[in-house]
Amino acid sequence: MSYPVIKVENLGKKYIIGHQQEGHGKYVALRDVIAEKVLWLKNAFFHFASPDSRFTTHDSHLEEFWALKDISFEIKQGDRVGIIGRNGAGKSTLLKILSRITEPTTGSVSIKGRVASLLEVGTGFHPELTGRENIYLNGAILGMTKAEIKRKFDEIVAFAEVEKFLDTPVKRYSSGMYVRLAFAVAAHLESEMLLVDEVLAVGDFQFRKKCLKKMKDVSMGEDKTVLFVSHDMCAIQNICNKAILLDKGRIGFIGEVDEVIKKYMSETESMVKISLLDWTPKKSYPFSEIVQIKRFYITDEAGNIPRGMLYNSKKYTINIDAHLLQADSRLIFSMAFYDGERNLIFTSDIHDSGGMDFSALKTGHIKISVDMPIDLFLSRMYSVELLCCFHHLGWVLPPDNDSRLRFEVFRDMDLNPYANESRLGMLAPTLKWKIN
Helix, strand or coil: CCCEEEEEEEEEEEEEEECCCCCCCCCCCHHHHHHHHHHHHHHHHHHHHCCCCCCCCCCCCEEEEEEEEEEEEEEECCCEEEEECCCCCCHHHHHHHHCCCCCCCEEEEEECCCEEEECCCCCCCCCCCEHHHHHHHHHHHCCCCHHHHHHHHHHHHHHHCCHHHCCCEHHHCCHHHHHHHHHHHHHHCCCCEEEECHHHHHCCHHHHHHHHHHHHHHHHHCCCEEEEECCCHHHHHHHCCEEEEEECCEEEEEEEHHHHHHHHHHHHHCCCCHHHHEECCCCCCCCCCCEEEEEEEEEECCCCCCCCCEECCCCEEEEEEEEECCCCCCEEEEEEEEECCCCEEEEEEHHHHCCCCHHHCCCEEEEEEEECCHHHECCCEEEEEEEEEECCCEEEECCCCCCEEEEEEECCCCCCCCHHHHCCCCECCCCCCCCC
């Protein structure tokens, strides 16, 4: 039977942040700086001497900021907990407090067991020491004996793939090598808890996949508790059995991972602007005397523009509204699809359906619709760009114009239960397999 290994009660973390005073230039006199610091120290002294009093700085450019406020929860041994929330919600601050890197301002944290954490690239590494020496140093910090570290040493090196550079000072490592070794040490040394921030974004895709699998394996096989901060909902869903949603430094929701992700998605969707899925040109383009592009947008099955994420369990249509002034067979519409890093992944044009002879159409309003291949996309951010040209004449809408729709896909339904975890590449096509 599992028991609580992390208990957090009324946790709060306050920072004093500064703002540039209105009217101040870049130059500030030394006497002003000294006077401000003396006043700040005096106020701080009276604040700590009288716990019931509220600390105020009396400086218009200093402000109290609570990164965390009134946080309380328990985590049991073997739980795999995802911590999610928008940027600035306090996720990384919480992990730093649990890792004892930062002290809380209020409340208490009780932890039973040794904690291995990976919050920033090379956390706990000494830059002047070699990779080999840092493995032993990290093990010693965790309270392990030399014999215990030696038993895991070969496994750590093999996972990190840094054999050739093992005796090189880590200050000469690339960011990728750094994070590979740091994660390998944190995941393999004998700790009861593993805390991982989104530092894995530094690694390449293959390494991230290996890390996610390792976190899942160690938590389930070795009964190790895992806390994982990520914006990748698929990774959270595949690794974690529970989740904590933070919202502006406070607990928004705690529960089973699917429930928390669903709540987070619904809240995120309400903040997404429709304009990301709906484009109307704000300037004229060449050949406007022949065709005018009026609108480029995505609709759902009901014909409405979705608010937020697109789900692969639903159907969507990409639409083009235009006004044809002259019928011309050389007119071509096409689209280019990109990933979140602006890498081109595929294109499609009107000839994919056998072509369309615009010379046979009547002039006036035309609407072109394309069924969106939603099942091709992984749970990531993508964009689609509309292009239009006259064959051998020139562009109406050239590449890199402003007609780009941005959309995020979430795979809430998949025939393959391992698809989100094991697929490589940029797309997730469903192919027809046969066995004789």
